[in-house]
Amino acid sequence: xxxxxxxxxxxxxxxxxxxxxxxxxxxNAEAAVAAQSGPEIEIFIGEMVxxxxxxxxxxxxxxxxxQFQPVIIKAISQPATSRPWHEYRPLFVNPxxxxxxxxxxxxxxxxxxxxxxxxxxxxxxITAVIGVETAYGxxxxxxxxxxxxxxxxxxYPKRAEFFRNELEQYLLLxxxxxxxxxxxxxxxxxxxxxxxxxxxxxxxxxxxxxxxxKADLSGSPADAxxxxxxxxxxxxxxxxxxxxxxxxxxxxxxxxxxxAGREPTYTLEEIRKxxxxxxxxxxxAHLATLVELVNEGGNEYWLGxxxxxxxxxxxxxxxxxxxxxxxxxxxxxxxNSSLR
Numbered sequence: 001x002x003x004x005x006x007x008x009x010x011x012x013x014x015x016x017x018x019x020x021x022x023x024x025x026x027x028n029a030e031a032a033v034a035a036q037s038g039p040e041i042e043i044f045i046g047e048m049v050x051x052x053x054x055x056x057x058x059x060x061x062x063x064x065x066x067q068f069q070p071v072i073i074k075a076i077s078q079p080a081t082s083r084p085w086h087e088y089r090p091l092f093v094n095p096x097x098x099x100x101x102x103x104x105x106x107x108x109x110x111x112x113x114x115x116x117x118x119x120x121x122x123x124x125x126i127t128a129v130i131g132v133e134t135a136y137g138x139x140x141x142x143x144x145x146x147x148x149x150x151x152x153x154x155x156y157p158k159r160a161e162f163f164r165n166e167l168e169q170y171l172l173l174x175x176x177x178x179x180x181x182x183x184x185x186x187x188x189x190x191x192x193x194x195x196x197x198x199x200x201x202x203x204x205x206x207x208x209x210x211x212x213x214k215a216d217l218s219g220s221p222a223d224a225x226x227x228x229x230x231x232x233x234x235x236x237x238x239x240x241x242x243x244x245x246x247x248x249x250x251x252x253x254x255x256x257x258x259x260a261g262r263e264p265t266y267t268l269e270e271i272r273k274x275x276x277x278x279x280x281x282x283x284x285a286h287l288a289t290l291v292e293l294v295n296e297g298g299n300e301y302w303l304g305x306x307x308x309x310x311x312x313x314x315x316x317x318x319x320x321x322x323x324x325x326x327x328x329x330x331x332x333x334x335x336n337s338s339l340r
Contacts, residue, residue: 040154044164048171059171065182066150072143073156075188081317085293085300092132092323093330101127101331102338104136104221111209111222119229120239124335126228128328129314130195137194137221141186145170148190149199166190169199176203177214184218193217194224197231205231235313236306243307243325244291245282246300250275254301257290259318263309264289271303278303291318 041063048054080088105112105127112123127136134140149170152163170190174181186192192202194217206215209226216223253274257266264287268278271288282288282305289309291302302322311321 041150044153044167048168052168052172054171054175062146062171062181063150067144067147068155069143069147069151069188072148072151072188076152076156079317081315081319083319084295085319085322086295088319089323089326093326097131097135097327098330098334100136101131101327102335104130105331105335108221108225111225115209115225115229118226119233119237121229121232121237122328122332124328124332125232125311125324126225127331128324129228129232129311130224131327131331132320132324133191133196134194137224140193140196140218141188141191143185143188143190144182145184145186145190145192145199146181148186148188152190163190166199169203173199173203194221195228195231197227201231205234231314232310235310237310238306241286241307242282242305243311244302244304244322245278245280247279247290247303248277249290249301250277254290257288259289259291259304261312261316262289263287264305266290268303276301276303291322293318293322 045054045056045059045063048059049056080091101124105123109123112126115121115126116123130136149163149167153160153167154164156163167190171181173179174184184192187196189198191198197206197217202215202217205227206217206223207226207230208215208223210220210222212220215227217227254276257271257274257276266274266288268282268286268288271278271290276290282303286305288303288305291304291308293300293302304321308321308325311324312318314324315321
């Protein structure tokens with residue numbers, strides 16, 4: 001279903017054959033979104049014209065060709081990261097991803113080494129991020145980024161402000177790169193390319209790491225590698241420091257230290273007083289937070305340090321960060337084994 005534009009702005013959806021087959025309740029819901037969003041989109045276009053010098057007629061043409069995608073609302077409302085750990089982990093830490101990571105490292109060893117030397121990010125961490133995000137560039141997304149961002153910016157009130165900013169950044173990115181914003185494809189959330197950068201991150205952190213004069217995250221593995229490394233360093237990655245260590249818990253006071261999306265703040269002495277015992281002995285200089293993972297046979301616990309927090313800047317899910325860490329460990333072990 002497309003947004004209908006006229007001289008007075010966007011006022012409704014155009015329904016085709018698929019619309020005729022949609023349940024009446026869905027039609028009513030979509031019509032309600034359209035009626036509410038029309039004026040909001042008009043305001044957004046006006047702001048883009050005033051703030052960034054876009055031509056109104058061009059933006060109206062672009063928005064007129066965008067399609068509202070109910071499937072995107074459904075997907076973002078039920079993300080894979082909401083699954084318990086024992087269901088989530090096998091999706092990303094499995095023999096296929098491990099083997100793919102070893103192959104990716106082999107094929108891009110020199111670039112990964114250069115990224116480590118320039119940014120301090122281990123090869124296995126960069127590789128694992130790309131592995132979790134897109135299976136090393138294989139699964140970069142099937143949705144038009146424009147459709148995804150417009151759908152979420154004007155049809156998903158829970159995070160509308162965030163996605164309107166990303167839509168703004170996407171249009172700016174398209175202008176800067178002279179790209180066809182109607183045909184770039186990505187994730188249901190509007191993430192782009194091999195490392196799945198949101199448009200704002202693309203503009204801020206993407207690098208031309210292969211030296212061809214353009215930061216191309218969709219077509220250049222080298223640019224993706226350098227950009228992931230740049231992103232993680234920008235958020236404070238500490239070289240030669242671990243991300244997590246396993247832990248045991250006693251009592252109930254440990255819940256005070258559970259990760260809540262903030263930087264680690266507890267000293268190891270404070271953590272121990274809350275009933276948390278590291279199963280490995282990290283340096284007492286580390287500030288820590290506690291990670292709880294839900295399993296069928298009993299929960300598992302990890303102490304997360306600064307580098308764990310940095311990985312969550314890529315995706316705020318604890319499951320995501322742990323899968324990156326564990327996939328990275330498996331990839332390094334498998335690579336070392338293959339080199340013997």
